[in-house]
Amino acid sequence: MSTFRSRRWLIAAVVVVCAIAAAFAVVVQRFPLTRHGSVDLRNANVLLITLDTTRADHLGCYGYHGAETPVLDAFARDGILFEHCVTPTAYTLPAHASIMTGLYPPAHGVRINGEAALGDSNTTLAERLSAKGYRAGAFVGAFVLDGRWGLSQGFQNYDDHFHIGADQRLDLAGVRRPADQVVDAALKWLEAPSPKPFFAWVHLYDAHAPYAPPEPFRSRFAPRGPYALYDGGIAFADSQVGRLLQWLDRRGLKEKTIVVIVGDHGEGLGEHGEKEHGYYIYDYAVHVPLLVRIPGRENGEKIAAQVRTIDLAPTVMDLVSGEKAARVQGLSLLPLLSGKEQRVRYAYSESMATNLQYGWAALYGLRTNDYKFIDAPRAELYDLTKDPHELQNALESNRRVARQLKDELQRARDESARDAPNTQEANLDHETLQKLASLGYVGGASAHERSGANLADPKDKMHLFDSVGYAAHCISIDDYKQAAEVLEIVLKDDPSVPQAQILLATVDRKLGRTEEARAILDAYLKGDPGSTRALLAMAEILLEEGRSDDVEAICRRALAADPRNARAYELMADIHTARNDHRGALPLLRKAVEIQPKLTRSRNNLAACLVGLGQLDEAEKLLSGIVAEYPKFPLANYHLGLLREREGRFQEARAAYAREVENHPKSEVARFNLGDLLLRLGDVAGAEKEMRVLIEQDPDGARPYLLLARALLNDPRRLGEVEKLASAGLQRAKEADLKALGYFVLADVYSREGRRLELQQALRMGEHYKAMIGRS
Secondary structure, eight states, rough: OOGGGGGGGHHHOOOOHHHHHHHHHHHHSSOOOSTTSSOTTTTEEEEEEEEETTOOOGGGTTTTOOOOOOOHHHHHHHSEEEEEOSSSSSSSSHHHHHHHHSHHHHHHHSSSSTTTEETSOOOHHHHHHHHOOOOEEEEEEGGOOOOOGTTTTOOSEEEOOOOOOOOOOOOOOSSSSOHHHHHHHHHHHSSSSSOOEEEEEEOOOOOSSSOOOOHHHHHHGGGGGTTTHHHHHHHHHHHHHHHHHHHHTTTOOOOGGGEEEEEEEOOOOOOOSSSSSSSOSSSSHHHEEEEEEEBBBOOEEOOOOOGGGGGGGHHHHHHHHOOOOOOSOOOOHHHTTTTTTOOOOOOEEOOOHHHTTSSSSSSEEEEOOEEEEESSSOOOEEETTTOOOOOOOOTOOOOHHHHHHHHHHHHHHHHHHHHHOOOEEOOHHHOOOOHHHHHHOOOOOOOOOOOTOOOOOOOOHHHHHHHHHHHHHHHHHHHHHHHHHHHHHHHHHOOOOOOHHHHHHHHHHHHHHHHHHHHHHHHHHHOOOHHHHHHHHHHHHHHTTHHHHHHHHHHHHHHHHHHHHHHHHHHHHHHHHHHHHHHHHHHHHHHHHHSSOOHHHHHHHHHHHHHTTTTTHHHHHHHHHHHHHHHTTTTTHHHHHHHHHHTHHHHHHHHHHHHHHHHHHOOOHHHHHHHHHHHHHOOHHHHHHHHHHHHHTTOOOSHHHHHHHHHHOOOOOGGHHHHHHHHHHHHHSSSHHHHHHHHHHHHHHHHHHHHHHHHHHHHHHHHHHHHHHHHT
16 A cells, blocks of 8 residues: 555544555545546556566566666556566466456467467457557567467557568577567657557567677676576666656656556576476466556555456556456456455466476466465465465465365366367468477467376476477577487487477478388377377378378368368368369368468468469459558468469569569579569560579579570570570479470570481470370
């Protein structure tokens, strides 16, 4: 509760028993929290700042002496500091999904990073505010919150510039941008004039490992110890929060803007053996800072009662509209702030990676101000007032409290599971999906939850979790040999770790050990025959080997386990597309789009199929929508180029291929088609340029050699070069049409040079392979 030096007369005027209540009444009277008081908060601006990976106990305003957080500390002195705010998970994506929806992870469907996206059936804070006439902009610092994971719902502007190029390494945690760049983008958007109130969400990722604050923070913090750079990242983020708050002051918006600053989760820093986060749900992971500034209530308060990050969305809606948000599990904080609430706000937390990815028990926790209960094979109870670092399990000495919290925990889980939505696949292109899959992420619907009395306790498996994480790091830097050695050690210790099995199968494929990869997946499927993750990984191998019947059988098994698996339909469609059987692919692609209508990858594939069938009007509608929404979506402009060629609009086709090449310089099909079209349009120099780039990028590909040879054929000075190019293309060619082209080009060279015997032989070979086209 606040203390007001000017209120000494109040304490003297009443008896001690009533002092606290009377003080609270005066506070509420002078500092109204709703739109009905002297400060009208209807349509007030809202600035939400989320500090990724930020422990509450590493800020100065929470008592940490090693902090350099002057901006946050000053903000806390003016606003409201919540001493005990709890996040439901130590994973960035589901934690933010809970902040935005007011729901626990089981209720919104996102349990860990890299699996399901936040589904459209959820309603986000941005959607609620946009419906009230707000303009909403988001500015995120890491790919893990890329809008394709579903959090872009309701934002008119979602600033997530994390395009992943063909040669760029990818890790959910590794693709990021520093706080100053995020704030630059936010301020640029905020500066744009608008009559509407704004909702701005700014996400700062700088405390996340690897800890790499810029200067001068690096030099200042590095000498202080092994985790000092973590504090340096927080200090850098603090300085950038200052830029946002200063902008509000300069624009005279401080009294018109509600500001919420909250952590999404914390960091282990070696406690309980956890260096980072995502494994345990001890307080270092789930106790996060929460600082709020409400216009008209700026005298500095500390709230001791426990609150949750799921309370933020309903609180904001209560403040700006006085309305109670529908379908939320969180509760508005206004009754608590006005002294009208006495209830205990139980805080639920979970750790699901141990179960979904590793096959061990999940961890479920329930926290009050005084106690935390963790449901695990060996359950834990901690008296937080006496043991804030959760070092002494008090379960045996306080069974009654443990039973009560376990019952409340089960109620929270049951409530969350009721009416839980179908999971939704992240809207990722195929290239990004493949990169994530190689690191052990599914990128689609969540893996199924495992249950049973025989699941291992995560407390016994931390060393394996760390080792698998190290193996994933090795994969991310292409050190497959080291990754394989580590994963083999893990599986020797525990042969049934799904994440290790899937990663080792991936590594074996990278190392050319396809048989070993297949054997690993076979063993996996014997233990879990319904695993769509393993089934589709097996299907990918079989597809590469050309075993189309087996691919279809595997996909049917995956669909029996998960009828809404769009990827299974896509793989079956790939079989028909490879045969140029667009009619066979069409119903499968339509089904994939029906299941996941917002999955751009599926809509793009459907459009390509429609182009192949000549159904150009529908294809154009799909492709126009895709390039309008995602101008750089891989292959969208390429397919638009194919469509324009079918229509005879060759200059527009050239422009579409050129856009694809500009957006994706490694796209061989787009560059080849561009070069081929340029040659047909008479631009020999342009065609030559594109083919030479392709030869440099892929010296083993046959097509660019052959097209370049054809392009140079009419220049009599270059016939020797043409012959060398055609011969090089033939050495690399496997398809009959390419071999036919190569021999006919050579025949043309021999004809021009009068080499009759070689001409006859080249023509004979060319006709032979021409007759073979379409028979293989």
